[in-house]
Amino acid sequence: MPSNEIIFQHPELSKNEVFFINANTEGFLMMEFRTKRRGVQAYDGCGNKLLSADWFPVFLQLSELKKLNLSLSDIRRQANSL
Numbered sequence: 082m083p084s085n086e087i088i089f090q091h092p093e094l095s096k097n098e099v100f101f102i103n104a105n106t107e108g109f110l111m112m113e114f115r116t117k118r119r120g121v122q123a124y125d126g127c128g129n130k131l132l133s134a135d136w137f138p139v140f141l142q143l144s145e146l147k148k149l150n151l152s153l154s155d156i157r158r159q160a161n162s163l
Contacts, residue, residue: 089128091138093120098140099153105135114156116142 091100095118103123104112120138123131146152 089124089126091120091124091140093122093138094140097143099143099146101139101141101153102157103131103136104139105137109137109139112139114141114145116145 094100098118101114101117109117109119118140120140123133123136123138125131141156146156
């Protein structure tokens with residue numbers, strides 16, 4: 082991994098969860114994940130707060146991803162195709 086690459090871990094992330102995406106209410110309600118959790122503050126990939134009140138982070142339990150045999154790349158690709 083390049084030394085100048087920024088890795089941001091969302092501060093609202095709980096144990097055994099992964100950050101999925103930032104979403105709005107309509108997008109969140111369309112998600113069919115059983116363990117989805119709505120966070121409070123959305124951030125960009127560098128850790129800067131997003132100023133839009135319409136967006137919030139969405140987290141998923143790792144156990145659900147493993148049970149469905151999905152990777153984060155798989156589900157993010159599916160979410161972006163909606």
